[in-house]
Amino acid sequence: MSVSGTTSTLVTREHFDYIAARTQAEDPFLVELKEAAEAAEIPAIEIAHEQARFMEILLKAAGARDVVEVGTLAGYSAICLARALGETGRLVTMEVSAKHAAFAEDWIRRSDVAERIEVRQGRGADLLPGLADASIDAIFLDADKPSYGSYLEEARRILRPGGLLLVDNAFAFGYLFDGDCEEPSVLALREFNDSLAADPDFDGILVPLGDGLWVARRLVGDDSP
Numbered sequence: 001m002s003v004s005g006t007t008s009t010l011v012t013r014e015h016f017d018y019i020a021a022r023t024q025a026e027d028p029f030l031v032e033l034k035e036a037a038e039a040a041e042i043p044a045i046e047i048a049h050e051q052a053r054f055m056e057i058l059l060k061a062a063g064a065r066d067v068v069e070v071g072t073l074a075g076y077s078a079i080c081l082a083r084a085l086g087e088t089g090r091l092v093t094m095e096v097s098a099k100h101a102a103f104a105e106d107w108i109r110r111s112d113v114a115e116r117i118e119v120r121q122g123r124g125a126d127l128l129p130g131l132a133d134a135s136i137d138a139i140f141l142d143a144d145k146p147s148y149g150s151y152l153e154e155a156r157r158i159l160r161p162g163g164l165l166l167v168d169n170a171f172a173f174g175y176l177f178d179g180d181c182e183e184p185s186v187l188a189l190r191e192f193n194d195s196l197a198a199d200p201d202f203d204g205i206l207v208p209l210g211d212g213l214w215v216a217r218r219l220v221g222d223d224s225p
């Protein structure tokens, strides 16, 4: 056995259980929110708790104040991210489904970060153009995958220099390497991964948490990776 290798250790289910066991526990409010969402027949497709914790730490380290999310679902990730922004922080979260948006608004209202979050109901493609150039510190994409290419263009425009682009589902729901899978979301995610990796305006890295999370910094001018 060599212990001096420089390549990554292959991560298994056991490692993820190990990580989960060493991640600050989910608080009772978030557990209750997930149970209520299930009872309301909202799909349980929120981000993993470990991924939420990782993004909270990132946003805190970056000193983020103004954050945008596309894809609210029940409000789980919005509440987690808003907790990282401090008293003056603000998170705008966009959701196309009226049912999901109403559920999320209700639970956000009862949360400890109600004052920091605004739910905007509508399509990300219609709402993002309403945001000013270079006005936000971070954006989290977690909605319709075929639109990720156009969301990337909006992110390029609205992120301030050094701002963070966070994108979920880079592992395409487990179908990344399934050559037989031609599902439009999977094809869109493969294409998105390749274009973000080659994009000179972003310095990004794919993190194997949840279903694969892109973390990328918006580069401007002579800022280099």
Ligand SMILES: C[S@@+](CC[C@H](N)C(=O)[O-])C[C@H]1O[C@@H](n2cnc3c(N)ncnc32)[C@H](O)[C@@H]1O
Residues within 6 Å of the ligand: 045, 046, 047, 070, 071, 072, 073, 074, 075, 076, 077, 078, 094, 095, 096, 097, 100, 122, 123, 124, 125, 142, 143, 144, 147
């Ligand atoms: C994976 S879920 C989001 C999970 C959420 N970020 C969390 O972790 O708690 C995706 C959500 O995006 C919404 N969505 C789908 N297409 C959208 C669009 N074009 N614009 C905004 N939201 C959209 C879906 O209705 C769904 O609620």
